[in-house]
Amino acid sequence: MYYSCAIVDDEQHAIDVLHDYIEDNRFLKLSNTFNNPIDALKTISAGDKIDFLFLDIDMDGMKGTELSEHLRSKARFIIYASSHLENEVRKIDTSFECYLGKPISMKRFTGTIDKLIQLNNADKQLNNI
Structure with missing residues (x-):
């Protein structure tokens, strides 16, 4: 079994880092x-459900x-990948599951x-009980 992932970031090098980390994980x-x-x-709204949605702020x-407000129903987990501090992000959106500070380390990911x-x-x- 694997978990599907999508990345939304306007910086290509950030996408490349997450791409490499996802490729190195056999479950993703x-x-x-x-x-x-x-x-x-446009694409995700019309597409399949995503397990992990990585979003820049x-x-x-x-x-x-x-964007997360629009896609919340399409993603199992929303993970912000941002250079903002986590407590700043929590003030903006209290409903996200996780935060990865940039630069993202493989260990943290x-x-x-x-x-x-x-x-x-x-x-x-x-749910099976």
């Missing part, structure tokens, strides 16, 4: 990357926090994904 599969939040909104056209997969599996076990 990258379904889409977007440099433009409007393109992401500051993007031209639409903030990641606004892996720990975050592992934690969310464990939460997902625990939820499934509780």
Whole structure:
């Protein structure tokens, strides 16, 4: 079993880093990357459900926090990947599951994904009781 991922970030090098980390994790599969939040909104809204949606905060056209409001029903977990401090992000959006500070380390990425997969599996076990 694998978990589907999508990345929305207006900086290509940030997409490249996350892409590499996703490719190195046997439980993850990258379904889409977007440099433009409007393109992401059009495509993801019409597409399949995504397990992990990685969003930058500051993007031209639409903030990641606004985009998350539109895509919340399409993503199992929303992970902000941003250079903002986590407490600043929490003031903007209290409903996101995780935060990865830029620059993102592989160790932090892996720990975050592992934690969310464990939460997902625990939820499934509780629903089967």
